[in-house]
Amino acid sequence: MRERYLYHVASPCIQRVALRRVNRLILLLTMLVLAGCAGDRSILDPAGQAARDVALVWWVMLTFFTVVFIGVIALWLYAFKRKHHEHTAAQERKIARRWIIGGGILLPVFSVSALLMFGIPAGKRMLPLPLSEPPEVIEVIGHQWWWEVRYPGAAGGEVVTSNQLIMPAGEPVDFHVTSADVIHAFWIPRLGGKVDMLPGRVNVIRLEADEPGIFDAQCAEFCGTQHAHMDLYVEAVGREEFEAWLADRQGERLAELAVANDEFSQARETFVSTCAACHSVAGLSTATIGPDLSDIGARPMLGGGVLPMEEGAIQYWLENHQTLKPSNKMPSINYMDTATLESLGAWLETLTP
Ligand code: HEC
Ligand SMILES: [Cu+2]
Known part of the structure; x- marks a missing residue:
């Protein structure tokens, strides 16, 4: 019934x-799956040779495994349909052996070798092999939950910035990556990669951007509660613009900028007494517990992407950072009065080299 x-x-x-x-x-x-195929963080939208190689490996794998998948399904359906044969025990063993050797040894050896033929050259391109002209070196250090970026080769002496990575376009760049605390991973999907950032070890990856452009990057290894708020702004610019960008960030010029406005002398004093133990501003302090703030006014975003940079944004960060980015490693400074935070924010916003 x-x-x-x-x-x-x-x-x-x-x-x-x-x-x-x-x-x-x-x-x-x-539609949802395909929506991941384009955009700022898509490996299928490569903007450099290393990334093109990675994308090729991806397409080769997709094609190969589609063929294998269809083959297996076809065999499976055939197994249902075919007539039953009576075999002797010896015959059964022979058939089983054929499947084990063919499907269990020959097929994997062939398919893995074919994949390595595409995979090894793609990986080799990202190795720091000797070049006739040594490439630009950019050091990237992961912190919970922000990025320290250093340019040891800058003409007038080392340049340091945070949460932004400006690189020259149209030439190979060696990224020396490491971590100050836990394991993070460095990955600019449209340029290639990725590589782990390990405490106590420097890994090197060579990447190149074909053209000037803006690329998105994000820490790619879970590193704690605020891992998702660890964006890195990446911009490739022409060689000349790159040199000019570095020159603007020479220590002396930044130090002049920091004390340029007399009206902010109070804010500077507050900075030196309460913030300088963790942050550096060239000419005032040299700490690296928190991001270097010497050029903070010229950055596109704050707090690893929790706020876009605009007028008043720094003050907003100072007042609300523990709600915007809960348990981030900057202690709450809510005990300070609004006027102090406002002038601190306004002063930091003038730090635009
Ligand atoms: C105990 C160390 C510490 C102290 C003291 C501290 N900060 Fe921070 N600050 C941090 C850390 C760590 C971060 C990074 C937080 C994150 O994004 O995860 C940060 C982030 C920031 C940012 C955002 C930077 C960026 O690149 O987006 C600003 C602006 C800032 N701090 C300003 C201040 C000011 C102004 C003071 C003093 C009133 C101060 N901080 C005191 C550790 C500190
Ligand atoms: Cu992370």
Whole structure:
């Protein structure tokens, strides 16, 4: 009785409706999956040779495994359909051996070798092999939850910035990456990679951007509660613009900038007494517990992407950073009055080299 009832419910009409729903769901899922194929963080939208190689490996893998998948499904269906044969025990062993050697040894050896043929050259391109002209070196150090970026080769002496990475376009750049605390990972999806940032060890990856442009990057190894708020702004610019950007950030010029406005002398004093133990501003302090703030006014965002930089944003960060980015490593400074925070914010905003 119950069975008959169920049969009745699942009438062709209802089946069609269910099928339409399934179709719609598949369409929706496909759209969601495809939405990941473009955009600022897509490996399928490469902007450099290393990334193109990685994308090629991806397409080769997709094609190869689609063929294998269809093959396995076809065999599976065939196994259902074919007529049953009586085999002797010896025959069965022989058939089983054929499958083990063919499907278990030959097929994997062939497919893994074929993949390595594409994978090894792609990996080699990102190795720091000797070049006739040594490439620009940029050091990137991961912190919970921000990025320290250093340019040891800058013409007038080392340049330091945070949460932004400006690189020359159209030439290889060696990134020397490490970590100050836990394991992070350095990954600019549209340029290639990625590579782990390990405390106590420097890993090197060579990347190149074909053209000037802005690329998104994000820490790619879970590193604690605020891992998701560890964005890195990456911009590739022409060689000349790059040199000018570095020259603007020479220690002396930044130190002049920090004391340029007399109206902010109070804010500077507050900075030296309460912030300088963790932050550096060239000419005033040299700490590296928190991000270097010497050029903070010229950055596109704050707190690893929790706030876009605009007028008043720094004050907003100072007042709300523990709600914007809970348990980040900067202690709450809510005990300070609004006027102090406002002038601190306004002064920091003038630090635009
Ligand atoms: C105990 C160390 C410490 C002290 C003291 C401290 N900070 Fe911070 N600050 C940090 C850390 C760590 C971060 C990074 C937080 C994050 O994004 O995860 C930070 C982030 C910031 C940022 C955002 C930087 C960026 O690149 O987006 C600003 C601005 C800032 N601090 C200003 C201040 C000011 C002004 C003071 C003094 C009133 C201060 N901080 C005191 C550790 C400190
Ligand atoms: Cu992380």
